[in-house]
Amino acid sequence: MRAVLYTHDMEPITVIELEPWAWEFLREQGQVRLAVYRPACVRHDPDETPQPFDMSQWIVRITAEVLVRGQHSSLMLFTNDEEAALLLKSVFLPGQHREVQDREKSAFAQGFLHALNNLR
Structure with missing residues (x-):
């Protein structure tokens, strides 16, 4: 299912397609954590000491809130991990x-x- 992912300030970040299991998990639990692919890193200086790897920057925490309009309810998805969310595979x-x-x-x-x- 396709959904727009927003910041908590209601700014749209991207459109993502969630697997049915993730959508159901969001409905039941209200949040899900998704891993994103780490971009390739090229160092210019071979003597440079590598930065410590921080796994938390490659996890997108998505929270869901139910929007009710008339008889129809829908989930709105939000995240604070804006930079990592841009690494999610987007869809049209x-x-x-x-x-x-x-x-x-x-x-x-x-x-x-x-x-x-x-x-x-």
């Missing part, structure tokens, strides 16, 4: 799919035509 909202697909087709066509022109 259903209304954005067509625009993204059109942009991808256009980019492919431009690249293909550019490659054909370079063959001459």
Whole structure:
């Protein structure tokens, strides 16, 4: 299920797709912790001492609050781990799919035509 992840200040961070188990866990427990992939690190100075690894910066704590509107209830997701949340795999909202697909087709066509022109 897709959901917008917000800061506690109600600023949207990203749109994520949660597995059904995580969604149910959020409904029952009100919070879930998700691990994010640590980005690759390249050091410039080989003599530099490595920074101690802090696992807490690679965990996103998501809390859920129920929003009730009329007869319909929905979960709103919040986090304080804003930087780590940006490392979660984001997805597009259903209304954005067509625009993204059109942009991808256009980019492919431009690249293909550019490659054909370079063959001459």
